[in-house]
Amino acid sequence: MISPASNFRIYLASQPVDFRKGLDGLAACVANNFQLDPYSGAIYVFRSRRADRLKILVWDGSGLVLIIKRLQGKQFTCPKPQTGPVTLTKVQFDALFDGIDWTKVVASPSRKPVFL
Template sequence: MIAAGADLKIYVAMRPVDFRRGHDGLAAVVQQTFGLDPFSGAAFVFRAKRSDRLKILVWDQTGLVLVHKRLEGGQFVWPRVRDGVMRLSPAMFAALFEGLDWKLVRPEGRRRPQRAG
């Protein structure tokens, strides 16, 4: 798995992509469709039409890395299909990658105490 440190930016494509695309095809989607830089070091997560598959594209300073995962006996929890891209926290990404419902993960840094003292 890709080590999702606190400073890793993670973007999820909201619309399924053609899973025959490889490194260059997905990098082109990042540039042309989302207006983002595929060589920035951010992780770009793509879904197939079948909700049990994902691809992750990331530049590791030496080349483009492409991870393809298929869940056996389950499905990934995806955001509603629409145009655009959304950003996930590293904790949400870890839940998504494991096939868990990432929407149940609290965004980091937004915890507020209920009362003082």
């Protein structure tokens, strides 16, 4: 399980990408299609046409990291196609990565303890 820090920006491509693309091809996709910096440390998530696989691209400070996940027997929930990426929260990303419908996940509001 990947568990990014809560301050990371997470972007999900709404359109499927050619899964033959590697690090450089996906970085070019981020720069050209999203007008974002693939070396910013944000997490970029791409899906296959069949929606059974994800590729995750992130710059860790010393190099690009590519993570691939394939679900067995089901598909990832995909957003409706749009021109730019969809921004995900950490909770939504965790649900997506686990194969859960991330569109129905809502983070519970954080509470501060009350001292008497």
